[in-house]
Each structure stands twice: as structure tokens, then as C-alpha cells.
Amino acid sequence: xxxxxxxxxxxxxxxxxxxxxxxxxxxxxxxxxxxxxxxxxxxxxxxxxxxxxxxxxxxxxxxxxxxxxxxxxxxxxxxxxxxxxxxxxxxxxxxxxxxxxxxxxxxxxxxxxxxxxxxxxxxxxxxxxxxxxxxxxxxxxxxxxxxxxxxxxxxxxxxxxxxxxxxxxxxxxxxxxxxxxxxxxxxxxxxxxxxxxxxxxxxxxxxxxxxxxxxxxxxxxxxxxxxxxxxxxxxxxxxxxxxxxxxxxxxxxxxxxxxxxxxxxxxxxxxxxxxxxxxxxxxxxxxxxxxxxxxxxxxxxxxxxxxxxxxxxxxxxxxxxxxxxxxxxxxxxxxxxxxxxxxxxxxxxxxxxxxxxxxxxxxxxxxxxxxxxxxxxxxxxxxxxxxxxxxxxxxxxxxxxxxxxxxxxxxxxxxxxxxxxxxxxxxxxxxxxxxxxxxxxxxxxxxxxxxxxxxxxxxxxxxxxxxxxxxxxxxxxxxxxxxxxxxxxxxxxxxxxxxxxxxxxxxxxxxxxxxxxxxxxxxxxxxxxxxxxxxxxxxxxxxxxxxxxxxxxxxxxxxxxxxxxxxxxxxxxxx
Amino acid sequence: xxxxxxxxxxxxxxxxxxxxxxxxxxxxxxxxxxxxxxxxxxxxxxxxxxxxxxxxxxxxxxxxxxxxxxxxxxxxxxxxxxxxxxxxxxxxxxxxxxxxxxxxxxxxxxxxxxxxxxxxxxxxxxxxxxxxxxxxxxxxxxxxxxxxxxxxxxxxxxxxxxxxxxxxxxxxxxxxxxxxxxxxxxxxxxxxxxxxxxxxxxxxxxxxxxxxxxxxxxxxxxxxxxxxxxxxxxxxxxxxxxxxxxxxxxxx
Numbered sequence: 157x158x159x160x161x162x163x164x165x166x167x168x169x170x171x172x173x174x175x176x177x178x179x180x181x182x183x184x185x186x187x188x189x190x191x192x193x194x195x196x197x198x199x200x201x202x203x204x205x206x207x208x209x210x211x212x213x214x215x216x217x218x219x220x221x222x223x224x225x226x227x228x229x230x231x232x233x234x235x236x237x238x239x240x241x242x243x244x245x246x247x248x249x250x251x252x253x254x255x256x257x258x259x260x261x262x263x264x265x266x267x268x269x270x271x272x273x274x275x276x277x278x279x280x281x282x283x284x285x286x287x288x289x290x291x292x293x294x295x296x297x298x299x300x301x302x303x304x305x306x307x308x309x310x311x312x313x314x315x316x317x318x319x320x321x322x323x324x325x326x327x328x329x330x331x332x333x334x335x336x337x338x339x340x341x342x343x344x345x346x347x348x349x350x351x352x353x354x355x356x357x358x359x360x361x362x363x364x365x366x367x368x369x370x371x372x373x374x375x376x377x378x379x380x381x382x383x384x385x386x387x388x389x390x391x392x393x394x395x396x397x398x399x400x401x402x403x404x405x406x407x408x409x410x411x412x413x414x415x416x417x418x419x420x421x422x423x424x425x426x427x428x429x430x431x432x433x434x435x436x437x438x439x440x441x442x443x444x445x446x447x448x449x450x451x452x453x454x455x456x457x458x459x460x461x462x463x464x465x466x467x468x469x470x471x472x473x474x475x476x477x478x479x480x481x482x483x484x485x486x487x488x489x490x491x492x493x494x495x496x497x498x499x500x501x502x503x504x505x506x507x508x509x510x511x512x513x514x515x516x517x518x519x520x521x522x523x524x525x526x527x528x529x530x531x532x533x534x535x536x537x538x539x540x541x542x543x544x545x546x547x548x549x550x551x552x553x554x555x556x557x558x559x560x561x562x563x564x565x566x567x568x569x570x571x572x573x574x575x576x577x578x579x580x581x582x583x584x585x586x587x588x589x590x591x592x593x594x595x596x597x598x599x600x601x602x603x604x605x606x607x608x609x610x611x612x613x614x615x616x617x618x619x620x621x622x623x624x625x626x627x628x629x630x631x632x633x634x635x636x637x638x639x640x641x642x643x644x645x646x647x648x649x650x651x652x653x654x655x656x657x658x659x660x661x662x663x664x665x666x667x668x669x670x671x672x673x674x675x676x677x678x679x680x681x682x683x684x685x686x687x688x689x690x691x692x693x694x695x696x697x698x699x700x701x702x703x704x705x706x707x708x709x710x711x712x713x714x715x716x717x718x719x720x721x722x723x724x725x726x727x728x729x730x731x
Numbered sequence: 732x733x734x735x736x737x738x739x740x741x742x743x744x745x746x747x748x749x750x751x752x753x754x755x756x757x758x759x760x761x762x763x764x765x766x767x768x769x770x771x772x773x774x775x776x777x778x779x780x781x782x783x784x785x786x787x788x789x790x791x792x793x794x795x796x797x798x799x800x801x802x803x804x805x806x807x808x809x810x811x812x813x814x815x816x817x818x819x820x821x822x823x824x825x826x827x828x829x830x831x832x833x834x835x836x837x838x839x840x841x842x843x844x845x846x847x848x849x850x851x852x853x854x855x856x857x858x859x860x861x862x863x864x865x866x867x868x869x870x871x872x873x874x875x876x877x878x879x880x881x882x883x884x885x886x887x888x889x890x891x892x893x894x895x896x897x898x899x900x901x902x903x904x905x906x907x908x909x910x911x912x913x914x915x916x917x918x919x920x921x922x923x924x925x926x927x928x929x930x931x932x933x934x935x936x937x938x939x940x941x942x943x944x945x946x947x948x949x950x951x952x953x954x955x956x957x958x959x960x961x962x963x964x965x966x967x968x969x970x971x972x973x974x975x976x977x978x979x980x981x982x983x
Contacts (some may be wrong), residue, residue, distance in 0.1 A: 185927030227947035250954065301944050307921060308904040308946060314861070315946045334823055340930050401922025406903040420907060422920050458807035466819045487907065488918045490924045492843035496836065501931065507825055513790060514820040520797035524807050527732040536799060541828040542790050543747065545782040549809035549831070555838040556776045558768075559914045562907065562942040604732060608739070621748055623759035630942045633950035641911070641938050644758045 161700075168279075171270035173698050176277050177256030178593065183277075184248040187284060192660055196234050201229055203646075204654035205635040207599075220262055220346040229634035230299035234317070238325065239570045241436065242332045242638040243284050243483035245578050247441040250339060250374075251277070251583050256366045256593060258343060260691035260698060263352025263362050268345040276339040283331035287523035290324035293317075295651035300487060303433070306399035306425050310391045311416075312487035322334030326389045333382035338375035343367055352690065354709030359727065361689050361713040366446025369474045370439045377432040377478060384428030391420070400424045426488060434645060438477045440574055441541075442470055444581030445512060448534045450582045450713075452516060454687045455531035456523030457723055459714035469515075476505045486557045492684050495554050502552040509545050511539065524717070529603030530685075533584035536611045540576025544569060547622060555697040562632075565625020571618045580614075583607065588685070590670075595678030595696040600668040616655035620648055622633040688726045689713050733802055737795045739782040744791035751780065762912045763935065765932040765958070769914035771838050778834070782827060849894035849928050855887060856898045859906035859919045862948035864939060868968060881971040890964040891934045899925045904921055907943035918943055931958040 170176060193212070200209055201224050208214075213222030224232075227554040232704065255273065267273045288528070291297045299317030300309035304325065312319045347368045360368075390396040397417030404411055404418070406708045412418045430622075460466060482490055482498030504580055525531050547569040550556050583606075591597045605692050627645055629636045636642045636649070694703050707728050713726040756905045764773055841847045851871055864942075866887045870879030876890055877900075890894045894966040901921040908927070910915040915928045941956030959967060 158819055162803065212815055225947075226950065229810075230944070230949070231946055283851055299947065305905055307945070308944065311904075314904050348764055420922075422922060438741050456801070456807070461811055461812050462808070462812040462817055465812070465821075487916050489920045492839065492845075495843065496839060497753055499835070499839070500832050504830050507821065508826045509820055511817070515817075517790070517793050517797055518803070518813075518816065520794070522807050522810075523797070524803070524805075525733075525798070525801040527801070530733065532736055535736060535740075535794070539743060539791065539794060540786065543743075547785050549779050550776060552777060553775060553831070553835050555772045555835055555842055556779060557844070558916050559772060562909075562929060608735065611739055611743075615746060619746060620759075622756050623750060623757075626754065627940075628761050628762060628909075629941065630909070630940055632944045635950050638951050639938050639940060639953055641762060648757075648759065663732055674957045712811075712812070713811065716807030719806065723806050 159485060163338055169274060170268070171274055173255050173259050173267045173270070173273060175252075176273050176678060177252050180251030180255060183280065183284065184244045185253060187239050187243040189437060190288070191236055193237040194239070196660055197224070197532075198229070198232050198313045199653040199656045200475050202353055202636065203650040205637065213308050224634070226634045227296055227299060230315070230632070231291065231297035231317055233322070234298050234301050235287065238287060240574070240655065241302065241440070242329065243287065245440045245574060246336060247280060248582055249440060249578065250336070250343070250367065251280070253447065253582070253589070255441060257363055257691060258346055258367055259350065260592075260694065260702055261361050261689055262347060262350060262355050263347060263434070263690045263703065263709065264350035265701050265703065267342050268349050269342050272338045272342050274628050276335045276342065279331050280336035283328045283335060286328040286331070290321045290328065293319070293321045293324065295319040295321065295325055297321045303429060304386065304388065305424050306391065307401070307404060307406065310388060310399055311399065311406050312392070312406070312408040320586065323389070323392055326385050326392070329385050330382060331387070332379055333385065333589055334393055337378050337382065340371035340378070343371040346373065351711070352707050357570070358463070359709055359712050362444040362449040362463070362466055363443070364443040366470060369470050370442045372695045373435045373439050373477065374475055377435040383434035384425060388425065388536050392556030400570060406409050420510065423485070423488060423490070426485055427481070430484045434481040434484060435477045437570070438473055440578050442473065443709040444537065444578045445470065448537045448581050449516070449519070449599055450689070451530050451534040451588050452523075453586065453714045453716060454685050455528055455534070456520060456525045458519060458523040458665045461518035463712070463714065465511055466515055466652065469511045472508040476501060476508070480505055480577070483552060483557070486554050487561050499552060500613055505535065506545065506552070513542055527687060530584045530587040530601055532604065532607045533580050533587065536607065537577055537580040537584060540580060540614060544576055545572070547572065562630055563625035564629045564631060566620030567631055568618045568625065571621070571694060574619065576614055590673070591681055591684045592691055592698070593695050594674065595680040596673045597684055598673050598675055598677070599669050602665050602672075606665040607671065609665070610659065613655050613659035615664060617652055617659055620652060622650060637676055669672055686722070686724050688715055689726050690727055693726070724728070733798065737799045740791055740798065741796040744788055745865055747787055748784065751784065764912065764914060765931055765933040765935070766913040766915065767932055772914045775835055775838060779831065782831065782953060796954060801859070817920060842960070848926065851894050851896055851925070851953065853898050854895045856900060857887065857908055857919065858900050858902065859908070859941070860902040861946050862941070862952040864954035877931050879974055881968065884973055886955045886957055887939065888959055888964055888967045890961050891931055891958050893961065896926060896928045899927065904945050905943050906941050906945045906952065909940040909942035910935040910937055911940065913956070914941055934958045934960055952957055
């Protein structure tokens with residue numbers, strides 16, 4: 157298994173979980189740039205509608221001399237959402253960090269199914285390529301939002317992008333869904349089967365727990381969306397009518413007249429879609445929570461406070477998270493009694509998250525932090541995640557959601573969770589585990605500079621979106637100022653756009669830091685942070701097969717502080 | 732870095748508070764409410780805002796404090812948890828959340844449950860299609876889909892200080908009927924005929940906004956709600972009748 161390998165076997169079609177993890181890392185970094193560029197174009201239009209888009213305008217909108225078109229705008233936010241969720245955050249947390257860390261942290265030599273692991277990456281390649289290709293379809297890119305609500309999404313005449321563009325979007329979603337499902341099978345099986353001797357369930361680092369729980373969500377919920385997407389494909393391609401009601405006249409066109417079956421339910425898609433896509437939020441935030449817990453303990457030199465409540469609260473999130481999807485549908489025509497039930501479950505799910513926040517605060521209480529970049533980003537995660545969580549309270553409340561649903565407030569809310577939360581956890585994890593991945597530490601001065609600017613600018617971009625939403629600016633409108641009642645919001649939109657441009661530019665410090673560090677000679681420190689968990693028991697970067705001798709675990713993952721000889725006791729150290 | 736981080740945390744908390752304190756004077760708050768029910772939604776919003784704001788300030792100050800205290804000499808205590816604390820910070824937020832959930836049950840029931848629908852005939856039917864709002868009044872016979880139905884586009888007139896019931900219909904894709912000043916929003920789903928009700932308390936013109944992505948022209952799918960005193964509302968219907976009749980003659 158560990159014999160020398162050809163270049164192709166080693167770096168391209170590798171079975172090594174670490175290489176696949178790095179492939180996912182590069183993959184999601186590429187899509188992060190693409191998705192970020194789309195976000196900037198969206199912000200440009202919201203601040204200065206119908207003005208020439210700089211740099212890329214003339215290439216993208218040649219017909220108008222570089223000015224955005226209304227249909228072009230709908231493609232932008234459709235692909236921004238799709239890319240960021242399915243091709244950036246999920247593959248970044250599960251594909252990249254999950255793959256790299258999971259076997260190392262439980263003392264395994266690889267994943268349970270290395271070939272499935274290979275397949276899960278190589279399914280993502282066509283999935284991402286098809287999503288990108290859909291942007292360039294002559295009839296128009298997919299334009300029905302990342303939520304793809306029928307009939308807008310299912311009837312080709314409903315929108316320019318609801319032709320080939322939408323078909324490609326569905327194919328891409330299907331491939332990504334299959335990839336994530338087999339990835340989840342692999343993670344769950346690996347945690348269940350391949351833990352090192354002594355690595356009991358209560359000695360697992362919280363990162364491992366969070367990846368395990370995320371995999372459970374993927375296993376239970378994702379097949380529902382994948383199947384739903386197949387039904388939508390069938391509606392489009394073979395004339396079924398799962399989601400299409402009778403008697404429509406779309407753009408002077410009768411779907412039934414053209415042989416489409418009718419009598420379907422648009423709300424059926426919304427249920428199937430949100431049954432996965434709400435739990436997907438927890439897929440995007442649980443691993444972030446797990447990694448932040450680990451980073452706070454290692455860099456705060458203190459055990460995680462309340463290990464069992466931390467695990468239990470994640471478990472509660474997994475279960476309860478399957479029963480809150482209806483809060484996306486309070487004003488959709490959902491039975492109001494169901495609305496009440498979903499309101500109750502949604503309010504309730506705030507509880508495990510708040511328990512986690514208090515445990516992080518208690519972990520930090522009396523800690524002796526190093527105030528290094530990994531630690532700062534983890535603290536940044538806690539702060540920004542709290543804002544995103546609290547602004548969710550408005551949306552959980554059924555009556556209050558009525559004026560706020562589908563406004564910019566919702567956009568602000570979930571960006572605090574996914575950008576402020578997940579991405580800051582990724583920054584923390586990157587600084588923390590970069591030495592293990594590459595044998596080199598990232599530069600601390602550049603890292604801190606990146607953190608401070610990114611933290612401030614994140615607040616500048618997303619905080620005031622709450623006010624935009626309160627004032628009534630809807631989501632997904634190409635030009636809010638069509639409504640005279642929103643004209644006075646322009647300065648706010650301009651401020652947000654300028655902050656977003658600066659936020660994107662600020663990421664140069666991260667890029668320079670990574671490139672500079674990669675060019676430097678590896679120091680190969682095995683355990684630069686004096687950490688206790690198993691991934692630090694092997695050389696940096698670890699060889700194929702991870703451990704020369706299988707580690708034997710003797711204690712829990714968070715033995716920091718105290719009055720012993722050193723301020724930490726590793727999981728493999730005898731008493 | 733420790734001081735800077737503490738400063739950043741405190742500044743962010745201050746920015747959050749500031750953004751709500753100054754929101755009204757900048758017009759970043761909800762538009763002035765003119766519906767009988769909207770007041771109660773606004774009240775709930777403010778209640779949640781106060782609770783969330785208090786939690787935010789407390790959590791951020793605690794976060795700043797624990798980050799600040801980290802510079803002391805010596806090692807951290809190897810403490811793994813405390814059951815009493817866990818129980819305390821589970822039960823306390825649970826109490827607040829249960830109160831919040833309970834406090835909004837009545838509003839939601841009155842807003843949406845079929846039993847709360849005012850006992851008046853449907854005032855008008857809202858017909859949404861890409862990218863226009865059309866409105867149909869039942870005419871003198873009080874019934875829809877008869878010859879005397881009155882149809883108009885863009886502007887929906889409703890009487891002031893009376894319960895208004897609207898039936899929402901879409902011809903093509905999903906739209907959403909959103910009147911910010913009334914705190915009213917309902918998706919218009921083809922194949923369904925959702926019914927909404929409200930009572931506008933102030934005559935005037937208010938924006939109708941489409942709040943659900945409905946295609947390339949979604950951004951410009953605007954309309955206007957004209958709230959008229961009863962007499963003027965009746966006059967408006969007569970005027971529509973006359974227009975309708977003269978159009979009919981012109982066609983002949």
C-alpha cells in the first residue's frame with residue numbers, strides 16, 4: 157500500500173485521504189474565488205445599478221457594452237449561492253479538513269473506503285465544471301436562485317435560464333449530491349470502524365464528533381434533495397408534472413398544450429429542497445464548531461469546558477435540525493398550524509447553540525491564550541456566530557418573519573452564520589493545521605493583519621444588511637430603487653459594496669501568506685502547538701499510511717493546563 | 732493583540748447597538764405601519780430585538796472579559812466542566828425561548844389561521860403574472876368570474892378602516908404579494924389560492940412589492956395599494972365600471 161507511486165497515482169488519482177483532502181482544499185479555494193467574484197458583481201449592481209461593470213463587464217455583457225442585464229443578475233445570485241454552498245463551504249469543511257483530519261485524529265491509516273473517497277472527489281470535478289459551464293450557456297445560465305423553485309425552474313419558457321442552463325444546474329447538483337453522500341458513508345464508517353485502540357467515543361476530539369454528526373445529516377437528509385432533483389429533471393426532460401400545477405400560462409405558453417403533465421405541487425419541491433437544505437446549514441456549521449472548540453483548547457492552553465454537553469448539544473442539533481425546514485416556508489402557503497410547529501422547533505434549536513456559546517466562553521474563562529492567528533479567528537467565529545444566531549430569532553418568529561421573509565435581513569443573517577461563522581472557523585483551522593499539512597507555519601504577522609481587516613470588514617458588509625431588510629429591500633432584485641420607498645437606502649448599499657470590495661481585496665494578505673509560506677523551506681515540526689491529539693504524533697506532513705506504529709490512546713483529547721511537568725499531556729502518553 | 736482583540740469585540744457590540752439606535756432617524760427602520768395588525772408584529776419585533784440585544788451585549792462583554800483576563804501568569808486550571816453551570820445556562824435560555832415561542836402564538840393564529848378570517852366577502856382577487864399585478868373586483872353581483880367583474884392593473888384600491896380580504900392567484904410562477912407598510916406578505920403559488928386579510932387604517936398610497944423571485948423582471952414587479960375612504964372607494968369602482976363599459980363599446 158505504501159510503496160513509491162507514480163505522479164498520477166500520488167497526486168491525481170490518489171487514494172491517500174490527505175492528498176484527497178488537499179485536492180478538495182485547492183478545489184474549494186478555486187470556487188471561492190469564482191463565487192466571491194459573483195458576489196462582488198451582485199454588490200456592484202446593488203450600489204450602482206445599470207452602470208458598466210468594471211474589468212469583467214465587457215466580457216460578460218458584450219451586448220450592452222459591459223452593463224449588467226436583468227437576466228444576467230438573476231444568474232449571478234443563482235450561481236453565487238450554488239457555488240458557495242455546494243462547491244465551497246461543504247467541500248471545504250468536509251472534503252478538505254474532514255478528509256485530512258479525520259483518520260489522523262482517530263489514529264487510522266486511512267479512510268475506511270479509500271476508493272469511495274477518490275470517487276467522491278472525482279465526482280465533484282464534473283459537478284463543478286458543469287455548474288461553471290451553465291454560466292456560459294447561450295440561452296442563459298440558471299436563473300431561478302439556488303433554491304430553484306418550480307414552476308420558474310421547471311418551465312423552459314419561464315426564464316431565459318430555465319432552459320439548458322437549469323438542466324445543467326440540476327445535473328451538477330445531482331453529481332455533488334452523490335459525491336457528498338458517498339463521502340458521508342465513508343466518514344461515518346471510518347469513525348465507527350477505524351478508531352485506534354483506546355480511542356473510545358468519549359476520547360474523540362470534538363472535530364471528529366462534528367464531522368461524524370455532519371455525515372449523519374448528509375446520510376439522512378441529502379438523498380431526499382438528490383431524489384427531488386431527479387424529479388425536477390424528469391419534469392423538465394420527460395414531461396412529468398411532479399411540481400407543475402394545471403392551467404398555467406407562462407410567457408404565452410401552456411405547458412400542458414406542449415404535452416407536459418400537470419397537477420403537481422410547487423410546494424412539494426420546497427419541502428424536499430428544504431428538508432436537506434436547512435440541515436445543510438448545520439453541515440456547514442457543525443464542523444466549524446468542532447474545529448473552533450479544538451483550536452480554542454490548544455491555543456488557550458485549557459481543556460474544552462463541558463465536553464459531554466458539547467457533544468450532546470451537537471447531537472441535539474442533528475436531530476432537531478431535521479425538523480425545522482418549514483421555517484423557510486412560513487409565507488409560502490404552508491398550513492399555518494404546521495407553521496406553528498416549525499416555529500416551536502426552530503426556537504428550540506437556538507438552545508443547543510447557546511449552550512455551545514456558553515461552553516466556549518467557559519473554555520476561554522481562565523485560559524492562557526497565545527493570541528496567535530488561529531486563536532483570534534476562533535474568537536472571531538464565536539462573536540460573529542452569536543450575531544448570526546441572534547438575528548435568526550426574528551426569522552424564527554412566525555409573525556415577525558412575515559415582513560422580513562425574503563428581504564436583505566435574511567441575507568445578512570445567514571452570511572453572519574456562513575461567512576462570519578464557517579469561514580472564520582476555516583481561517584482558524586487553516587492556521588492551526590497548516591503546519592501539519594505542509595510542515596510549515598503560516599506567518600503570524602500577515603495572519604493577524606488578515607484577521608483584523610477581515611473581521612472589521614465582515615461586520616461592515618453584513619451588519620447593515622439587517623437594516624436594509626427592515627426598511628423593506630427585497631432579496632434578489634436587480635434594482636431596489638425601482639421602488640421610490642427604497643431610494644434612500646442607496647448610500648447604505650454603496651457603503652456595503654465598498655466594504656465588500658475591500659473585504660475581497662484584503663484576502664490578498666491570506667494568499668500572500670500561503671504562497672510565501674509554501675515557498676519557504678519546511679521546518680517539519682511534528683507538534684508546533686504542543687497539542688495533545690493524535691494528528692500531532694506523526695511527522696509533518698504525515699507519510700502515506702499516517703503512523704509508523706499504530707497509536708494507542710490512553711486519555712481524553714483536552715489535557716491542558718494543570719500543574720504537571722508540562723502544560724499538556726498527549727493522548728498517547730502514559731500517566 | 733490581546734488589547735486589539737478586546738477592542739474589536741467591544742466595537743462590534745457597539746456597532747450592533749448603534750445600528751439599531753440610529754436606524755429610525757436614517758429611515759433604516761420599517762416603513763410607518765398603517766395596518767391594524769402590523770402594530771402587534773412591530774411590537775413582537777421590538778420585544779425580540781430587546782431580548783437579543785441584551786443577550787448580545789452580555790455575551791460580547793463576557794467574551795471581551797475572558798479574552799482580556801488571559802494574560803495572567805501561571806497555567807490554566809485543568810477543569811473539564813461543571814454540571815451546575817451547564818444546567819443553569821441550559822435552563823435559563825430555555826425559559827427565555829419558551830416565553831418567546833409562547834408570546835407569539837396568538838398573533839400567528841389571528842394572522843393566518845382560517846378561523847380568524849373576517850366574515851366579509853372577498854374584496855378583490857390579486858392576479859400575479861410575470862411581471863405585473865392585476866386586480867379583479869367581483870362587481871355588483873358580488874361574485875367572481877361573472878360578466879360584471881372589474882379588472883384593473885397596477886393599482887389596487889381598498890377601503891380604509893374596514894377588514895379587507897384578498898384572494899391571491901398566479902397565472903405562471905410563484906410571486907409574493909408584499910406590502911411593507913401593512914406588514915403583509917404572502918407567496919402567490921400557482922395551483923393554490925391563498926387568502927389574506929388586513930385592515931388599513933390610513934388612506935394613502937403604499938407600495939406593493941414582489942418578494943419572490945419570479946424571473947428576469949422580478950425587480951420591477953411593482954404595484955400600488957390605494958387605501959381610500961369608503962365613499963371614494965365606491966366611487967372608484969363606479970369609475971372602473973364606466974371605463975369597462977366604454978371599452979366594451981369601443982370594441983363593438
